[in-house]
Amino acid sequence: MALSMDVEPPDALATRGLAGDPEIADILLGEAARQAESLQLIAAENFVSPAVLTALGSSLANKYAEGYPGSRHHGGCELVDAAERLTIDRAERLFEAEHANVQPHSGSSAVLATYAALLRPGDTVLAMGLPYGGHLTHGSPVNFSGRWFTFVGYGVDAESGLIDYEQVRELARTHRPKAVVCGSIAYPRHIDYAAFRDIADEAGAYLIADAAHPMGLVAGGAAPSPVPYADVVCATTHKVLRGPRGGMILCGEELAERVDRAVFPFSQGGAQMNAIAAKAVAFREASTPAFTAYAHQVVANARTLAEGLAAEGLTVTTGGTDTHLLTVDPTPLRIDAATARGRLGAAGLVLDTCALPWSDARGLRLGSAAVTTQGMGEKEMDLIAGLFASAIRGADAERRVRDEVRDLVRGFPPGGVTPTDPVSGLTV
Ligand SMILES: Cc1ncc(COP(=O)(O)O)c(C=O)c1O
Incomplete structure (x- = not known):
C-alpha cells in the first residue's frame, strides 16, 4: 500500500521499530495517509493527542496487573498502582464522581460490568430500542444483553424525533424494570437525566446512564452531567473525550465495591496498564x-x-x-x-x-x-x-x-x- 505523495509524511511514531515488518508498517502509514486525506465524520471517532499515543506505546504495555492498586496478583506493580490511582483520581475530579473504575477494556465491557453489578440474569431492563438508537448492549438479540436479560425498548416521537418521557414512564409503570438505561448511539439532543431519575424512582429501578457519546462534552462543560442523577454512569474514554479506546464506570461509594468486583474478577482479567495511563493523560487534557x-x-x-x-x-x-x-x-x-x-x-x-x-x-x-x-x-x-x-x-x-x-x-x-x-x- 503506497503512501500518497501529496500529503505530509506521517509521523515517525507510526512506524518506529517496524523497519523489519514492512507489511504492518505499510498499513500504518496507509491508514495515517487515509486519515489525513479525508474527512473523518464518524460521530464516535476523534484524533488522540501525541501524549495519549505515547502512553499507549509505553513500557506499561508490558506489565501484568490483575486486581486493583495495593491488591494485585502480580509482583512489580508499584508504579502501575501509582498510574491507576492517578487515573482514578483524575476521573473522579473531572466528573465529580465519588468512585471511578478505569479498567473496562471498552464501552461494552463497562456496560457488561454495570449490568453484572446491579442485575441478575432474566431481570427486566428498560432501554432505548435499537431501531431508535439504542446500542447493541441495550438488548440486541446478538449481544449478551439481549441473551441474558429481558429488554423492553422505548422509542422517540415519530414526528419530532425526541424522547417521549411520558411513554418511558408508562413503560416503566407497566413493566417494573430492575434498571432503566438512558443513552444512545444516535440521539442528537441533551438527555433529561432528572426526568429519567424520576421515572426510575417511581418504578423502584436503578438508573444507568450509558454516556459513551456525550462524556467528552460533559468534561468540557458543553453537556449536562448524568453523574448527579444516575446510580451508575458507564462510558467510553474515546470519542469526544479524546482518550484511548476503552471504558470507565462512575458511581457513588455505596456501589463502588459491587462495580469493582463486576469488572475484576467477574468480567475481566489483567488491567491494560498502558491504556489506563493513556486515560489519565486524556483526563488531564480534558480538564484544561x-x-x-x-x-x-x-x-x-x-x-x-x-x-x-x-x-x-x-x-x-x-x-x-x-x-x-x-x-x-x-x-x-x-x-x-x-x-x-x-x-x-x-x-x-x-x-x-x-x-x-x-x-x-x-x-x-x-x-x-x-x-x-x-x-x-x-x-x-x-x-x-x-x-x-x-x-x-x-x-x-x-x-x-x-x-x-x-x-x-x-x-x-x-x-x-x-x-x-x-x-x-x-x-x-
Ligand atoms: C452508547 C454506547 N454504549 C456502548 C458503546 C460501546 O463501546 P465500545 O465500542 O468501546 O465497546 C458505544 C460505542 O459506540 C456507545 O455509543
Missing part, C-alpha cells in the same frame, strides 16, 4: 480551559453542519443538535442512505448510516469531534455541507469533491506530528 473551548466548538460546529445540510435539502432529525452528532435523512435528495454513504466515502467524506425515527429506511450519522480537533470551525462546516450535498447528488461530482476535500484537509493536519496537542495546548 482549552478543552472546554474545544467541547463548545464541537457543538457549534455540529449545529452549523446541521443548518448547512438542512439548507441543502436534507431532513435533519429533531431539527438540529445539542451535541457533537447529527442524523439526517437523505431521501429528499432522492437517494437512499447506503448509496449516499458509498458516494460520500468515494469523495472522501467518511461517515455511518443509522436508524431513522420515522421509517424503516436508514439515515446518515455525522459527528464534528474529529474535524474540530483538526482546528476546523464554522466556516469549514459550511464548506463541508456543500461538499456533502454535491457528492450525494451526482456520480460525476465525486472526483471534483474528492479534490476539494483534499485541499480542505491539507490546511488542517490531524496532529501527531508535533509533541504539542492542538486541543489542550499541552506538550508531551
Whole structure:
C-alpha cells in the first residue's frame, strides 16, 4: 500500500521499530495517509493527542496487573498502582464522581460490568430500542444483553424525533424494570437525566446512564452531567473525550465495591496498564480551559453542519443538535442512505448510516469531534455541507469533491506530528 505523495509524511511514531515488518508498517502509514486525506465524520471517532499515543506505546504495555492498586496478583506493580490511582483520581475530579473504575477494556465491557453489578440474569431492563438508537448492549438479540436479560425498548416521537418521557414512564409503570438505561448511539439532543431519575424512582429501578457519546462534552462543560442523577454512569474514554479506546464506570461509594468486583474478577482479567495511563493523560487534557473551548466548538460546529445540510435539502432529525452528532435523512435528495454513504466515502467524506425515527429506511450519522480537533470551525462546516450535498447528488461530482476535500484537509493536519496537542495546548 503506497503512501500518497501529496500529503505530509506521517509521523515517525507510526512506524518506529517496524523497519523489519514492512507489511504492518505499510498499513500504518496507509491508514495515517487515509486519515489525513479525508474527512473523518464518524460521530464516535476523534484524533488522540501525541501524549495519549505515547502512553499507549509505553513500557506499561508490558506489565501484568490483575486486581486493583495495593491488591494485585502480580509482583512489580508499584508504579502501575501509582498510574491507576492517578487515573482514578483524575476521573473522579473531572466528573465529580465519588468512585471511578478505569479498567473496562471498552464501552461494552463497562456496560457488561454495570449490568453484572446491579442485575441478575432474566431481570427486566428498560432501554432505548435499537431501531431508535439504542446500542447493541441495550438488548440486541446478538449481544449478551439481549441473551441474558429481558429488554423492553422505548422509542422517540415519530414526528419530532425526541424522547417521549411520558411513554418511558408508562413503560416503566407497566413493566417494573430492575434498571432503566438512558443513552444512545444516535440521539442528537441533551438527555433529561432528572426526568429519567424520576421515572426510575417511581418504578423502584436503578438508573444507568450509558454516556459513551456525550462524556467528552460533559468534561468540557458543553453537556449536562448524568453523574448527579444516575446510580451508575458507564462510558467510553474515546470519542469526544479524546482518550484511548476503552471504558470507565462512575458511581457513588455505596456501589463502588459491587462495580469493582463486576469488572475484576467477574468480567475481566489483567488491567491494560498502558491504556489506563493513556486515560489519565486524556483526563488531564480534558480538564484544561482549552478543552472546554474545544467541547463548545464541537457543538457549534455540529449545529452549523446541521443548518448547512438542512439548507441543502436534507431532513435533519429533531431539527438540529445539542451535541457533537447529527442524523439526517437523505431521501429528499432522492437517494437512499447506503448509496449516499458509498458516494460520500468515494469523495472522501467518511461517515455511518443509522436508524431513522420515522421509517424503516436508514439515515446518515455525522459527528464534528474529529474535524474540530483538526482546528476546523464554522466556516469549514459550511464548506463541508456543500461538499456533502454535491457528492450525494451526482456520480460525476465525486472526483471534483474528492479534490476539494483534499485541499480542505491539507490546511488542517490531524496532529501527531508535533509533541504539542492542538486541543489542550499541552506538550508531551
Ligand atoms: C452508547 C454506547 N454504549 C456502548 C458503546 C460501546 O463501546 P465500545 O465500542 O468501546 O465497546 C458505544 C460505542 O459506540 C456507545 O455509543
